[in-house]
Amino acid sequence: MKKIKSERLYLSDRPPLTPIKVVLLAISYVLLLLYVFIVLWPLAQILITSFNGNQEAYIIIGGSYSFSFKHFRYLFEETYFFNWVINTIVIAVATALLTLFVVSFTGYAYSRYRFKGRKASLMAIMLIQIIPTFAGITAFYTLHSILSAIMPWFSRQMFLVLIYAGGGIASNTFILKGYIDSISPELDDAARIDGCGNFQVYRLIIMPIVRPMLAIIALWSFIGPFLDYLMPSILLSDPKSYTLATGLYTLITDQYNMHQPVFAAGGLLTALPIIVLFIALQNQLVSGLSSGAVKG
Amino acid sequence: MSYGTTVRDDIGNEHPRKHLRLKERGELEVKLLQSDGEEKCAIEQKLRTQPVDDHPYEQALRKAREEEKSFLGEAEKRREACLSSIKDRDPRLRKWTCWLHESEARLDFYEPLVDMSYDFELAYQENRILARELPIVIALRRELLDELEEAKADLSSVGKEEQAAALNEFNEYRRQRKVSCAEEKEKIRQKHRQGLISSKALQNEQKRAERSAEEDILTKKRLLPLPKRRDRVRHIKHRLKVDIDSRWRVIHSDISDIRRKTPIEVKKRYPWLSMLTFPIPGLGQFLIGQRQKAFFFFLGTLFIYLAAIPYSLGVGNYRGKGIAGLISLAKDGKRLDRSIIFMIEGVIAVIFLVLAFLIIYMSYRDVRSTEKRMIAGIRKHNWFETRMVMRGKGFPYIVSAPAAILTIFIVLLPIAVTCLISFTNYDPTHQSKFSWTGLENYKAIFLGQGMAGGPFWRIMGWTVIWTLAATTLAIFIGFVLALLVNQDRIRGKKFFRTVYLLPWAVPAFITIMFFSIMFSPSGPLTTVLNQLLGNTDPSEMLNIKYTTWGTRIVLILLQGWLGSSYVFLLCTGILQGIPNDLYEAARIDGAQGFQQTRYITIPILLFQTAPLMIGQYTFNFNNFSIIYLFNGGGPFEPSKYGNLAGSSDLLISYIYKLTIQKQYQGIGSAITMIVSLLLIFITWMGFRRTKSFREEKL
Numbered sequence: 001m002k003k004i005k006s007e008r009l010y011l012s013d014r015p016p017l018t019p020i021k022v023v024l025l026a027i028s029y030v031l032l033l034l035y036v037f038i039v040l041w042p043l044a045q046i047l048i049t050s051f052n053g054n055q056e057a058y059i060i061i062g063g064s065y066s067f068s069f070k071h072f073r074y075l076f077e078e079t080y081f082f083n084w085v086i087n088t089i090v091i092a093v094a095t096a097l098l099t100l101f102v103v104s105f106t107g108y109a110y111s112r113y114r115f116k117g118r119k120a121s122l123m124a125i126m127l128i129q130i131i132p133t134f135a136g137i138t139a140f141y142t143l144h145s146i147l148s149a150i151m152p153w154f155s156r157q158m159f160l161v162l163i164y165a166g167g168g169i170a171s172n173t174f175i176l177k178g179y180i181d182s183i184s185p186e187l188d189d190a191a192r193i194d195g196c197g198n199f200q201v202y203r204l205i206i207m208p209i210v211r212p213m214l215a216i217i218a219l220w221s222f223i224g225p226f227l228d229y230l231m232p233s234i235l236l237s238d239p240k241s242y243t244l245a246t247g248l249y250t251l252i253t254d255q256y257n258m259h260q261p262v263f264a265a266g267g268l269l270t271a272l273p274i275i276v277l278f279i280a281l282q283n284q285l286v287s288g289l290s291s292g293a294v295k296g
Numbered sequence: 297m298s299y300g301t302t303v304r305d306d307i308g309n310e311h312p313r314k315h316l317r318l319k320e321r322g323e324l325e326v327k328l329l330q331s332d333g334e335e336k337c338a339i340e341q342k343l344r345t346q347p348v349d350d351h352p353y354e355q356a357l358r359k360a361r362e363e364e365k366s367f368l369g370e371a372e373k374r375r376e377a378c379l380s381s382i383k384d385r386d387p388r389l390r391k392w393t394c395w396l397h398e399s400e401a402r403l404d405f406y407e408p409l410v411d412m413s414y415d416f417e418l419a420y421q422e423n424r425i426l427a428r429e430l431p432i433v434i435a436l437r438r439e440l441l442d443e444l445e446e447a448k449a450d451l452s453s454v455g456k457e458e459q460a461a462a463l464n465e466f467n468e469y470r471r472q473r474k475v476s477c478a479e480e481k482e483k484i485r486q487k488h489r490q491g492l493i494s495s496k497a498l499q500n501e502q503k504r505a506e507r508s509a510e511e512d513i514l515t516k517k518r519l520l521p522l523p524k525r526r527d528r529v530r531h532i533k534h535r536l537k538v539d540i541d542s543r544w545r546v547i548h549s550d551i552s553d554i555r556r557k558t559p560i561e562v563k564k565r566y567p568w569l570s571m572l573t574f575p576i577p578g579l580g581q582f583l584i585g586q587r588q589k590a591f592f593f594f595l596g597t598l599f600i601y602l603a604a605i606p607y608s609l610g611v612g613n614y615r616g617k618g619i620a621g622l623i624s625l626a627k628d629g630k631r632l633d634r635s636i637i638f639m640i641e642g643v644i645a646v647i648f649l650v651l652a653f654l655i656i657y658m659s660y661r662d663v664r665s666t667e668k669r670m671i672a673g674i675r676k677h678n679w680f681e682t683r684m685v686m687r688g689k690g691f692p693y694i695v696s697a698p699a700a701i702l703t704i705f706i707v708l709l710p711i712a713v714t715c716l717i718s719f720t721n722y723d724p725t726h727q728s729k730f731s732w733t734g735l736e737n738y739k740a741i742f743l744g745q746g747m748a749g750g751p752f753w754r755i756m757g758w759t760v761i762w763t764l765a766a767t768t769l770a771i772f773i774g775f776v777l778a779l780l781v782n783q784d785r786i787r788g789k790k791f792f793r794t795v796y797l798l799p800w801a802v803p804a805f806i807t808i809m810f811f812s813i814m815f816s817p818s819g820p821l822t823t824v825l826n827q828l829l830g831n832t833d834p835s836e837m838l839n840i841k842y843t844t845w846g847t848r849i850v851l852i853l854l855q856g857w858l859g860s861s862y863v864f865l866l867c868t869g870i871l872q873g874i875p876n877d878l879y880e881a882a883r884i885d886g887a888q889g890f891q892q893t894r895y896i897t898i899p900i901l902l903f904q905t906a907p908l909m910i911g912q913y914t915f916n917f918n919n920f921s922i923i924y925l926f927n928g929g930g931p932f933e934p935s936k937y938g939n940l941a942g943s944s945d946l947l948i949s950y951i952y953k954l955t956i957q958k959q960y961q962g963i964g965s966a967i968t969m970i971v972s973l974l975l976i977f978i979t980w981m982g983f984r985r986t987k988s989f990r991e992e993k994l
Contacts, residue, residue: 198691
């Protein structure tokens with residue numbers, strides 16, 4: 001048997017391994033594993049801390065460990081964590097819907113129609129998307145008080161939705177336009193010959209084809225409010241109306257509220273669904289990002 | 297402008313004038329241009345003395361018009377006479393039949409007048425189309441109505457027993473079909489057991505069998521007496537709507553074809569109506585006779601005179617004074633008046649005025665082009681044609697209107713306000729009332745003067761260092777990882793990819809806050825670090841958050857950690873897309889593994905990711921959350937940075953502190969403007985080189 005093994009033909013496409021290559025390969029593995037450790041260690045600490053019943057207000061690493069749900073209990077009973085989750089989800093869903101509604105039309109219009117002012121407004125869109133949303137922070141505050149004077153039901157969260165959706169229009173239009181550009185206009189022509197109007201071409205032909213890209217846009221607009229700290233910290237004042245980012249921040253800055261392990265627990269609960277989402281959809285998310293190559 | 301002897305229709309064909317007086321005039325005018333001296337005088341004389349109202353043609357035309365008027369005045373009588381003779385009960389059929397009779401009558405009336413004027417010719421042609429097409433529509437509707445009647449009767453005649461019997465039969469069929477389906481599936485399973493088909497095929501075949509059985513049952517169900525007849529009724533109703541609508545569309549487009557081919561003659565030589573009516577959008581359209589279009593422009597008029605203008609004069613403002621408030625900024629105002637509100641309402645007023653101006657301009661352009669076309673001989677659009685234009689050319693404008701409104705008020709308005717604030721002295725001592733100060737803020741920033749402007753250049757310097765260092769580090773890590781992982785011989789690619797994705801997938805604020813805890817004075821990582829360095833004496837203890845460069849280096853490393861995932865994923869995607877032929881060709885030419893990487897992989901990677909990497913640099917330039925959440929911009933070094941900024945503050949977090957926390961909005965806005973212009977410039981330079989821009993594919 002041994003003989004057969006040594007006489008086996010070398011069937012691989014690759015050239016045979018030389019000793020230098022073995023060493024290089026080993027170094028590669030060492031580097032990769034080292035970075036795996038660098039990535040996982042802090043995340044593991046969050047995970048461990050959040051389940052460690054022996055942690056008090058300040059996190060201590062290397063201390064004794066006892067498994068408990070005490071921090072999670074604290075999170076749900078003593079903080080507004082539940083409110084924050086609801087707020088964030090409502091804002092995220094509303095942002096995604098509004099963005100989809102607005103952008104699906106503009107992407108179609110900019111891709112398929114050559115109208116007056118098209119190039120100028122595309123240029124304007126380009127420039128606008130570069131200016132960061134924070135440029136208007138002074139105005140947002142006052143603008144909201146004017147709006148809520150006219151419409152008392154107009155809450156700060158709604159304003160936040162408008163800001164997120166409005167800020168995303170430019171880049172998302174660009175992404176969607178690029179995607180629709182890649183669909184052959186002959187499909188439209190065929191539909192038109194069969195008697196479709198503009199709206200029908202959009203609804204029956206374009207919409208089904210661009211659905212994957214619309215899903216990506218919706219997903220990004222949905223994730224945005226989960227990740228943003230700046231805007232809600234400016235606009236929202238009542239702890240009950242906070243989003244997750246601002247809410248969790250109070251757990252590590254507020255002198256009276258300080259509970260670092262609870263923050264770890266909240267962070268874990270926030271991160272888990274997003275991590276799952278990212279891992280499941282990584283290819284789509286990356287393609288969505290790279291097609292918006294001009295975004296700043 | 298001369299009348300000329302011909303008129304031109306919408307397609308571009310020339311038609312001889314039928315209006316004899318205008319034709320004469322046109323001929324004389326043409327002659328006038330070619331003649332000189334005495335002859336010219338004579339022609340001018342003729343032109344001046346040419347009778348207007350007494351011209352024989354005018355008299356004849358007037359007579360014809362009067363006849364037409366009295367003929368049309370009797371239309372009502374004819375209609376009633378006709379109505380009483382119709383046997384149909386359907387209101388639409390009655391209406392259309394009358395219409396048909398009327399158009400036949402008109403056809404006879406206009407026929408002798410065709411040569412007199414193009415208006416009569418058009419009326420003749422239109423009625424000819426109606427007289428030809430209406431019988432078809434009427435017959436179609438009558439037929440469909442009869443069919444519907446019949447189908448409904450059929451539906452209600454289905455007896456209970458009949459339905460029950462059919463249902464029984466159907467149930468029996470369903471049972472049998474299910475049995476046969478099960479048998480079929482069993483056969484497939486047997487094949488699988490015998491090893492004839494794979495388990496994948498087994499699954500597919502079973503599914504197919506189930507589906508075909510389901511479909512057969514559904515088809516049978518649809519053919520039961522009740523659903524079948526119900527379907528028929530629905531079908532006819534649908535046809536009643538759609539088929540007849542489409543016939544009407546054909547009639548309308550035939551008519552607009554005729555309108556395009558039949559010119560119009562007007563006495564007007566100059567488009568004066570648009571000049572006179574432009575202050576009131578809609579009036580011009582109304583006077584021309586485009587009622588429905590006029591209605592929409594009147595809505596614009598309402599907006600202009602009931603909203604835009606009063607608002608800009610200060611009526612209906614929240615607290616401000618319209619445009620005047622923008623200039624005065626509540627100077628000498630009441631105690632409660634706030635300049636910022638005056639400013640924002642002023643900007644809103646300006647936006648309203650611009651919209652108002654746009655509406656006026658659109659309406660003016662519309663009336664003017666209609667008038668000019670009419671002078672040239674082209675008829676005005678009727679409502680059907682206007683609608684077609686709106687659906688075609690107007691479509692992109694209509695659908696992007698919501699986006700435009702949102703962008704104007706949520707994006708442009710705040711930016712404009714920020715721009716204006718940068719020219720004021722909005723600071724802690726002028727919170728409620730500030731005033732215009734020109735370029736003072738910019739001067740303070742560039743010269744580094746004052747409390748707020750002082751640290752600007754220092755912060756700018758750190759921002760540039762930060763942007764370059766942090767982004768380059770992240771790109772480097774991502775690049776190297778991607779190259780390493782995507783080597784042929786590395787196993788466990790999926791595992792590495794998933795792990796390296798994590799820093800990007802975990803919301804950044806969570807990791808940043810967690811690291812902030814770890815590096816706090818008594819935090820775990822600080823302790824570990826001090827143990828490693830052997831510092832045990834509390835006075836010697838290294839404290840990252842209290843030392844400028846300590847904080848800065850940790851921030852850069854942290855961003856390297858956070859940002860590498862994204863670069864890694866992008867590069868991986870591109871690496872997988874590089875065709876293998878390239879490497880094979882290189883190998884044949886004798887390239888070693890390292891050379892392949894150096895001359896194929898890296899150039900492709902760099903080339904394809906360049907625009908996105910520029911994006912990464914601008915992202916870090918504005919990376920507020922990492923700075924603010926990690927150490928609040930600290931540590932604070934009052935001797936160098938004053939009381940407002942910390943030594944790790946970027947411009948963006950400095951702006952945040954100035955405008956939100958310390959109330960130096962004036963200076964903060966000025967810095968915002970500088971940053972934005974800088975970013976726009978850099979991105980613009982980068983974008984100009986991209987392919988899509990150069991190929992004008994925008």
